[in-house]
Amino acid sequence: MNRTEMQDRPPSSAFATSPIVPVIAGMIALAIFVIDTATPFDDAIAVLYVVVVLMASNSVQRRGVLLVASGCLALTLLSYFAQHRLAADTALVRCLMSISAIGATTFLALKNQSANMVVRERARLLDLTHDTVFVRDANDVITYWNLGAEEQYGWHQEEAIGRVSHELMKTVFPVPLAEITAELLRTGRWEGELVHTKRDGTRVTVASRWSLQKDERGRPICTMETNNDITERKRADAELRESERRYRHIFQTAGVSIWEEDFSQVKAAIDDLKAQGIREFARHFATHPEFVRRAIALVRIANVNDTTVKLLAARHKEELLGSLQNVFVPESEAVFADVLVAIAEGRTFFESETVLRALNGDRLTVLITIAFPPEPAPLDCVLVGLMDITERNRTQEALQQAQTELAHVTRVTTLGELTASIAHEVNQPLAAIVTAGEACLRWLGHEPPQLGEVRSAVESMIGDSVRASEVVSGLRSLSKKATPQRTHLNLNHIVDEVVLLVRREVFNHGVSLQLELAPALPPVLGDRVQLQQVIMNLLVNAIQAMAAVTDRPRELFVRTHRPEGEQVFIEVRDTGIGIDPENLKQLFNAFFSTKPNGMGMGLSICRSIIEAHGGRIWASRNDGPGATFHVTLPADLETAS
Amino acid sequence: MKTNEGSESQPTVFVIDDDDSMRRALTSLFRSVGLRAEVFGSAPEFLQSKLPEAPGCLVLDIRLPGPSGLDFQNELAKVNIHIPIIFITGHGDIPMTVRAMKAGAVDFLTKPFRDQDMLDAVATAIERDRKRRHDEKILLELRSLFATLTTREQEVLALVASGLMNKQAAAEIGLAEITVKIHRGHIMKKMGARSLADLVRMAELLGVRRTKS
Numbered sequence: 105m106n107r108t109e110m111q112d113r114p115p116s117s118a119f120a121t122s123p124i125v126p127v128i129a130g131m132i133a134l135a136i137f138v139i140d141t142a143t144p145f146d147d148a149i150a151v152l153y154v155v156v157v158l159m160a161s162n163s164v165q166r167r168g169v170l171l172v173a174s175g176c177l178a179l180t181l182l183s184y185f186a187q188h189r190l191a192a193d194t195a196l197v198r199c200l201m202s203i204s205a206i207g208a209t210t211f212l213a214l215k216n217q218s219a220n221m222v223v224r225e226r227a228r229l230l231d232l233t234h235d236t237v238f239v240r241d242a243n244d245v246i247t248y249w250n251l252g253a254e255e256q257y258g259w260h261q262e263e264a265i266g267r268v269s270h271e272l273m274k275t276v277f278p279v280p281l282a283e284i285t286a287e288l289l290r291t292g293r294w295e296g297e298l299v300h301t302k303r304d305g306t307r308v309t310v311a312s313r314w315s316l317q318k319d320e321r322g323r324p325i326c327t328m329e330t331n332n333d334i335t336e337r338k339r340a341d342a343e344l345r346e347s348e349r350r351y352r353h354i355f356q357t358a359g360v361s362i363w364e365e366d367f368s369q370v371k372a373a374i375d376d377l378k379a380q381g382i383r384e385f386a387r388h389f390a391t392h393p394e395f396v397r398r399a400i401a402l403v404r405i406a407n408v409n410d411t412t413v414k415l416l417a418a419r420h421k422e423e424l425l426g427s428l429q430n431v432f433v434p435e436s437e438a439v440f441a442d443v444l445v446a447i448a449e450g451r452t453f454f455e456s457e458t459v460l461r462a463l464n465g466d467r468l469t470v471l472i473t474i475a476f477p478p479e480p481a482p483l484d485c486v487l488v489g490l491m492d493i494t495e496r497n498r499t500q501e502a503l504q505q506a507q508t509e510l511a512h513v514t515r516v517t518t519l520g521e522l523t524a525s526i527a528h529e530v531n532q533p534l535a536a537i538v539t540a541g542e543a544c545l546r547w548l549g550h551e552p553p554q555l556g557e558v559r560s561a562v563e564s565m566i567g568d569s570v571r572a573s574e575v576v577s578g579l580r581s582l583s584k585k586a587t588p589q590r591t592h593l594n595l596n597h598i599v600d601e602v603v604l605l606v607r608r609e610v611f612n613h614g615v616s617l618q619l620e621l622a623p624a625l626p627p628v629l630g631d632r633v634q635l636q637q638v639i640m641n642l643l644v645n646a647i648q649a650m651a652a653v654t655d656r657p658r659e660l661f662v663r664t665h666r667p668e669g670e671q672v673f674i675e676v677r678d679t680g681i682g683i684d685p686e687n688l689k690q691l692f693n694a695f696f697s698t699k700p701n702g703m704g705m706g707l708s709i710c711r712s713i714i715e716a717h718g719g720r721i722w723a724s725r726n727d728g729p730g731a732t733f734h735v736t737l738p739a740d741l742e743t744a745s
Numbered sequence: 746m747k748t749n750e751g752s753e754s755q756p757t758v759f760v761i762d763d764d765d766s767m768r769r770a771l772t773s774l775f776r777s778v779g780l781r782a783e784v785f786g787s788a789p790e791f792l793q794s795k796l797p798e799a800p801g802c803l804v805l806d807i808r809l810p811g812p813s814g815l816d817f818q819n820e821l822a823k824v825n826i827h828i829p830i831i832f833i834t835g836h837g838d839i840p841m842t843v844r845a846m847k848a849g850a851v852d853f854l855t856k857p858f859r860d861q862d863m864l865d866a867v868a869t870a871i872e873r874d875r876k877r878r879h880d881e882k883i884l885l886e887l888r889s890l891f892a893t894l895t896t897r898e899q900e901v902l903a904l905v906a907s908g909l910m911n912k913q914a915a916a917e918i919g920l921a922e923i924t925v926k927i928h929r930g931h932i933m934k935k936m937g938a939r940s941l942a943d944l945v946r947m948a949e950l951l952g953v954r955r956t957k958s
Contacts, residue, residue: 531857535858540773554777557776
């Protein structure tokens with residue numbers, strides 16, 4: 105197959121579709137007719153009509169070809185009759201020869217045309233495909249170039265056809281071309297990735313498939329090359345690989361412990377529960393610890409990073425892979441149950457504090473974060489992050505310890521200021537007990553003993569003993585150095601208990617104390633001693649603020665109430681010297697004191713206590729003389745209801 | 746403050762203490778030894794009550810709501826109530842004690858006190874009050890007797906009480922000695938004096954002094 109034939113064959117050939125062809129054909133036909141009719145040559149001029157038929161077959165459809173052939177036959181006969189008048193001589197033989205030649209040519213042309221139609225149809229199909237398809241001959245000269253190739257590479261077919269394909273596209277082969285050719289010749293096919301340069305200079309990577317066409321004797325005729333642009337896919341693959349590589353790098357070297365865990369079996373177990381109609385997962389897990397334990401056994405650790413290996417004191421990561429049981433401690437079951445709830449509810453994020461056991465037996469307090477892929481993922485690769493907060497918690501504990509001790513010191517200091525009045529508060533009932541006891545003995549000494557009097561005296565003594573011991577126990581609990589404990593407390597009781605201790609101090613300073621305690625106050629969750637300390641501090645401060653006041657009544661007003669919302673309020677109002685506006689803000693700072701001998705710790709401790717209880721404390725100036733201290737604490741409404 | 750004429754003879758202990766238990770215990774103690782006791786939570790309460798015309802004493806807590814025990818002691822003196830006071834206190838200090846004793850307190854007891862100390866103090870105080878009341882009564886009688894004397898007789902009494910002989914006294918006021926003697930006889934009779942010494946003591950109690958002319 106040579107180049108010219110290839111060019112003639114497709115109907116889209118520029119020459120074939122040109123409007124000049126019929127004109128030329130017509131002129132040739134006319135010329136033949138004139139020569140055939142007018143000149144006395146004994147040759148079969150009419151045979152030349154086959155040229156006209158051939159030309160027509162290239163430019164018109166089947167019916168047109170027949171028409172042209174018929175015309176040519178008619179012209180041949182016309183010339184014969186015009187010249188020879190039915191003489192049965194050699195002229196007739198020549199005429200018949202011409203007619204058979206035209207007929208045979210027409211037959212062959214039509215046959216060729218219909219064969220061309222099939223080829224054209226096939227070529228059109230090749231154009232329909234998005235793939236790049238081109239054909240090159242044994243010398244790699246392009247002989248066919250489809251629409252896909254035009255779009256892909258940017259060359260039109262007339263630009264591409266006739267060029268050597270590897271030169272045109274600057275093909276870069278993955279292996280030497282000779283190897284490829286050898287394989288192609290051996291198997292008739294080759295597949296591989298090539299890099300081509302497009303017309304605009306950009307390089308594309310293509311997945312290339314070559315197939316070799318051979319003639320009946322097995323000699324290669326041409327190669328069809330089909331190419332798919334995989335540049336994007338290659339880039340996406342590369343990016344994915346890079347992303348994966350980066351992820352691996354981060355995973356492996358991150359300063360936090362990261363685990364890849366397989367929760368798919370856990371998820372399946374939870375899905376089973378859902379299928380059984382269970383909805384209240386938190387309650388279910390709380391009442392079915394065996395499920396939680398089973399679920400823990402179902403977790404598979406797929407991978408851990410270096411930090412994890414170090415954190416858990418493992419020699420290598422294989423020690424940690426597989427089951428979670430190696431590092432799990434029973435008290436973390438509650439946290440794991442929360443994880444299960446998170447999975448059941450389809451949450452994508454979980455965070456909690458929990459405890460693990462390192463392989464060397466150390467207990468670690470860790471902050472655990474879990475990122476679950478969104479539903480409906482099988483949860484076969486769940487990323488779990490751990491942060492060791494053992495140290496942080498230890499520091500926090502030390503800080504709390506220091507604060508507790510400081511609170512204790514200031515409490516004892518305040519109590520020290522109250523020693524005289526508290527001693528009096530204890531002495532008073534003791535004195536009454538002594539006197540009542542002595543009276544009791546005297547009544548016993550009567551003849552007969554006055555038992556009624558004895559009884560009432562003893563009853564008084566018991567009452568006074570209780571009173572004295574209440575003061576003492578209040579004093580003891582305040583002076584004890586104990587770790588804060590959260591219990592449900594009624595603030596009114598706290599106020600009463602403190603008033604018991606400061607009553608005498610209030611009295612000694614000529615202060616009138618007024619309590620307005622709201623009934624049905626909801627409880628607060630807090631430490632009794634610490635809250636007593638706050639109130640005691642506020643009361644003592646108020647008393648001291650009024651010590652210098654001589655021109656007006658010294659009034660101390662303590663009020664508890666519950667405003668709208670979930671807060672409980674305490675207010676301590678005095679008619680003392682008040683607070684300078686510029687001191688209002690720094691009042692609660694440590695070491696800030698307006699008293700000459702003040703440590704400046706009292707209110708600062710009050711604030712840290714109240715804030716640790718989730719409350720707030722602040723001071724305000726009264727409209728009249730004095731100041732008011734306000735404390736709010738969150739009400740524990742769950743217990744109240 | 747009015748006096749109660751009824752319960753003449755029985756001594757009464759008044760207690761002012763703001764501590765209810767202490768009041769009850771003291772009441773019981775005093776009653777166990779047959780003493781009447783009246784208790785008050787504060788000084789104003791005490792002032793509002795009627796005081797019986799009988800020997801008594803006041804057991805007073807130093808620390809009281811309102812004016813302190815010591816202030817109240819002064820207040821009572823100002824309004825001429827001379828009831829003997831026994832102070833009780835949770836913790837007495839020396840300046841407080843001195844001040845109380847100077848102002849005439851019978852005793853100063855620190856809580857808790859021994860019952861006997863309290864009862865002794867109360868007995869002393871009541872005795873002192875009884876004596877004061879007795880002296881007051883005698884003086885009152887003497888005053889009324891003295892009022893029955895004529896001006897001249899009062900004059901003569903003053904001179905005699907100041908230790909002058911009849912002759913000297915007569916010379917002093919320009920009377921005959923015999924006249925002075927007669928006056929003196931009348932005076933002795935009117936005043937119910939058993940002897941001259943008795944009369945001189947009476948004059949002293951009455952505060953009758955010779956006025957230099």
